[in-house]
Amino acid sequence: MKRLLSGIKPTGDLTLGNYIGALKHFNEMQKEYETFVFVADLHALTIYNDPKVLHKKIRDLIAVYLACGLDPKYTTLFIQSENVYHANLSWVFECNTYMGEAARMTQFKEKSKNNENVTVGLFTYPMLMASDILLYDADVVPVGIDQKQHVELARNIAERFNNKYGETFKIPEPVIPKTGAKIYDLQDPTKKMSKSDDNNKGCIILLEDPEIARKKIMSAVTDSEMSIKFDPEHKPGVSNLLTIYSSLKNISIQDAEKEFEGSNYGTFKKRVADVVVELLNNLQSKYKEVIEGDTIDKILDESNKKVREIAKSKVEEVFTKVGVGR
Numbered sequence: 631m632k633r634l635l636s637g638i639k640p641t642g643d644l645t646l647g648n649y650i651g652a653l654k655h656f657n658e659m660q661k662e663y664e665t666f667v668f669v670a671d672l673h674a675l676t677i678y679n680d681p682k683v684l685h686k687k688i689r690d691l692i693a694v695y696l697a698c699g700l701d702p703k704y705t706t707l708f709i710q711s712e713n714v715y716h717a718n719l720s721w722v723f724e725c726n727t728y729m730g731e732a733a734r735m736t737q738f739k740e741k742s743k744n745n746e747n748v749t750v751g752l753f754t755y756p757m758l759m760a761s762d763i764l765l766y767d768a769d770v771v772p773v774g775i776d777q778k779q780h781v782e783l784a785r786n787i788a789e790r791f792n793n794k795y796g797e798t799f800k801i802p803e804p805v806i807p808k809t810g811a812k813i814y815d816l817q818d819p820t821k822k823m824s825k826s827d828d829n830n831k832g833c834i835i836l837l838e839d840p841e842i843a844r845k846k847i848m849s850a851v852t853d854s855e856m857s858i859k860f861d862p863e864h865k866p867g868v869s870n871l872l873t874i875y876s877s878l879k880n881i882s883i884q885d886a887e888k889e890f891e892g893s894n895y896g897t898f899k900k901r902v903a904d905v906v907v908e909l910l911n912n913l914q915s916k917y918k919e920v921i922e923g924d925t926i927d928k929i930l931d932e933s934n935k936k937v938r939e940i941a942k943s944k945v946e947e948v949f950t951k952v953g954v955g956r
C-alpha cells in the first residue's frame with residue numbers, strides 16, 4: 631500500500647480553507663493509502679506563540695482531525711515534536727540545501743517582506759518539512775497549492791541525497807485538490823483565506839458559532855452583476871463561493887453553476903451558507919465528544935511508538951551514509 635503523509639500547523643484557528651484544501655482530502659484518501667497525519671508543532675515555532683495557547687491548539691488539532699473523520703484504524707495521528715527524529719534529519723537537509731534554493735521559496739519571501747522579526751527557522755522551515763515527508767518514505771503529500779513548492783523542494787533534496795549517498799529516500803508527489811486548492815477570503819477574494827489573518831470577517835473558522843459563519847457568507851463580497859458563473863478573474867467572489875459549495879457537496883463546479891442558473895445572489899449565498907453551517911454543526915459535535923473524552927492520549931501513545939521506530943531506522947541509515955557517529 632502506498633503511503634500518504636501530511637500535516638497542519640497548530641497556529642491560529644483552523645479555517646474552512648484548511649478543511650477544503652487539506653482535511654477533507656486526508657479523510658477521503660485514508661482508506662486508499664497507509665496514512666500518516668501529524669500536528670506540525672515544531673513548524674509553529676517560527677513565530678512566537680504563547681506556550682499555554684500552543685499546547686491547547688495542539689490538542690485541539692488532534693480533536694479536529696478525529697472530528698473530520700480521520701480514523702486511527704487507517705490513519706496514524708501524531709505530534710511532530712514527540713518524534714525527535716524530525717529535527718535530526720532536518721539538520722542533515724539544511725546542510726544539503728543551497729542558500730539560493732531556500733531563498734527562492736515564495737512563502738519565505740512573502741512572510742519575510744517588511745518584517746523585522748524574521749527568524750532563521752522561517753528560512754529553514756522547508757527543510758524541516760522535507761524531513762517530515764522523507765522520514766516516512768511518503769508516496770503522496772496532499773497539500774493546498776501554497777505548499778506545492780515546498781514539496782517540490784523535498785523532491786529535489788531527496789534526489790540530490792540519493793545521488794550523493796546512494797538510494798535512501800522515496801521521491802514524493804504533491805497532490806493538489808482539483809477544486810478548492812485555494813479558498814479565498816470572503817471580504818477580499820483575491821487573498822487566501824488564512825488563519826493567521828487579523829481581520830476574520832472574511833474567514834470561516836471551523837470551531838466558531840455556525841450562525842456567525844452564516845452571517846459571514848451572507849455578507850461575502852460578490853460583484854454588481856447578477857450571474858452565478860465560475861470566472862475567477864472577473865468574478866472572484868462568486869467563483870470562491872461556487873468552489874466552496876461544490877467541494878462541500880462533492881459535485882463539479884459546472885453542476886453547481888447549473889444548480890444556480892437564474893438564481894439571485896441572495897438565494898445563492900443562503901444555499902452556500904446552509905452547507906457550511908451543516909458542516910460546522912457536524913464537525914463541532916464530534917469535536918466536543920473527542921475533546922471531552924479520553925481517547926486522544928491513547929491514540930497518540932500508540933502511534934508514537936510506530937512513528938519513532940520508522941523514523942529511527944531512517945535517521946540511523948542517513949547518519950551512517952553521511953559518515954557521522956562511530
Ligand code: ATP
Nearest residue numbers: 638639647648651652773774811812813823824826
Ligand atoms: P497560514 O495561512 O497561517 O500561513 P496555513 O493555513 O497555510 O497557514 P497550515 O495550517 O499548516 O498553514 O495549512 C494546512 C493545510 O491547509 C496546507 O496544506 C494548506 O495548503 C491548506 N490551506 C490553508 N489555507 C488554505 C486555503 N485558504 N485554501 C486551501 N487550502 C488551504
Ligand code: LTN
Nearest residue numbers: 635636637638639670673759762
Ligand atoms: N508547511 C505546511 C505544514 C506542514 C506539512 C508538512 C504539510 C509541515 N510539514 C509535511 C505536508 C507535509 C504548512 O504550513 N501548511
